[in-house]
Amino acid sequence: MHHQQLPVSANAPRRLCLFRLSAIGDCCNMVPIVRTLQEHLPETRLTWIMGQTEAGLLGDLDGVEIITHDKKTGTGTLRRKLSGRAFDVLLLMQVALRAGLASRAVKAPVRIGFDRSRSRDGHSVFINERIPNVPPGHVIDGFFGFCEALGVQERHLRWDIPVPNSARERSEDLLARFGGETSGTDGDKTAARKILLISPCSSDRFRNFRNWAPEYYAEVASYAASVHGLRIVLTGGRSQVERDYGERILAALNNPSGRKVPVPILNLIGRTDLKTLFALMQRASVVLAPDSGPLHMAVAAGAPPIGLYATSNPERTGPVLGMRWVVNAYPQAVRESLGRAVGDIRWGKRVRDPRAMELIKPAAVIAKLDELMSTPTKERLAV
Numbered sequence: 001m002h003h004q005q006l007p008v009s010a011n012a013p014r015r016l017c018l019f020r021l022s023a024i025g026d027c028c029n030m031v032p033i034v035r036t037l038q039e040h041l042p043e044t045r046l047t048w049i050m051g052q053t054e055a056g057l058l059g060d061l062d063g064v065e066i067i068t069h070d071k072k073t074g075t076g077t078l079r080r081k082l083s084g085r086a087f088d089v090l091l092l093m094q095v096a097l098r099a100g101l102a103s104r105a106v107k108a109p110v111r112i113g114f115d116r117s118r119s120r121d122g123h124s125v126f127i128n129e130r131i132p133n134v135p136p137g138h139v140i141d142g143f144f145g146f147c148e149a150l151g152v153q154e155r156h157l158r159w160d161i162p163v164p165n166s167a168r169e170r171s172e173d174l175l176a177r178f179g180g181e182t183s184g185t186d187g188d189k190t191a192a193r194k195i196l197l198i199s200p201c202s203s204d205r206f207r208n209f210r211n212w213a214p215e216y217y218a219e220v221a222s223y224a225a226s227v228h229g230l231r232i233v234l235t236g237g238r239s240q241v242e243r244d245y246g247e248r249i250l251a252a253l254n255n256p257s258g259r260k261v262p263v264p265i266l267n268l269i270g271r272t273d274l275k276t277l278f279a280l281m282q283r284a285s286v287v288l289a290p291d292s293g294p295l296h297m298a299v300a301a302g303a304p305p306i307g308l309y310a311t312s313n314p315e316r317t318g319p320v321l322g323m324r325w326v327v328n329a330y331p332q333a334v335r336e337s338l339g340r341a342v343g344d345i346r347w348g349k350r351v352r353d354p355r356a357m358e359l360i361k362p363a364a365v366i367a368k369l370d371e372l373m374s375t376p377t378k379e380r381l382a383v
Helices: 024-040 052-058 075-081 097-103 139-149 165-178 214-228 240-253 274-283 293-301 330-338 362-373
Strands: 015-019 045-051 065-069 089-092 110-113 195-198 231-234 265-267 286-290 305-309
Touching: 015 024, 015 097, 024 045, 024 052, 024 139, 024 293, 045 052, 052 065, 052 274, 065 075, 075 097, 089 097, 165 265, 165 274, 195 214, 195 274, 214 231, 214 240, 214 362, 231 240, 240 265, 274 293, 286 293, 286 362, 293 305, 305 362
Parallel strands: 015 045, 015 089, 045 065, 089 110, 195 231, 195 286, 231 265, 286 305
Antiparallel strands: none
């Protein structure tokens, strides 16, 4: 196996298949890859095979054919969807064994995968070319490596995810439950539109200790409301864990001890689809979340994210834009849980310690919020 860069002008593929099924955050970070390829390979027809959940947000992405695959089903279902189809190049942009097995349904003579340092789970079996070998970095650096394998060196950090009118209207209807566009204490008619959107839960996985304490979220929410006049929106999925989490945040906020003003809060956990959530984020002044898909959705929506990182390295999985707002306790967690420094462990290694997120204190998050709110809006997501 070898890597041979394809000159764009001479050998640009006519039919290119991108294979990335999940997850929401990673697929959001795939959109700049699509935009970059569209800019530099305008004659290439793009097909993206993604998961059904992810298609709920990205299934109508303009200029690219979307084919969905339910990872719970076998390769046969995808093979039938692709019956009679062939591509010049496959970009296998996911290393999970399940993705590799499903990719066998894609007929393409050139099958480009990750470099050896990023390969695992038998990834090498499903490819015959690799992206350039580059030092460990952010997840999106690996994705852009596929552009480089096609001879495209530039990067376009552009998302332009479509939002249907129905999702905008739904988001407006939900926000109207705050009581409409009433004046704030400063007479600002747009005060009701100043929103801190909190997505408190990461995905429910085995030994996935990325969630922050509900009481800590409540403390930040109370401060954001009283000091910055922000209205609080809670969002999340339909699982019982997420619903319970929201109730615990509300319970903490309903304890009036020491609180001078009521906290305007709207609990939308379990009540939005991905498009409506994205529309809400487009209205938010700031999004607060742990290492999770909504953090990357926020960047795509143009909302500055305050990311909470202790069990994972934000240099690898942090927001593509707005890294300055990340609260990073990962180095401390590595020292306390593993007894080592970040530079001495495998790149991207997770800290599997349920106490790690406790290293992030509300005061650190509040300090980031203060700094963000004092920064001009146009500069909050500067590269």
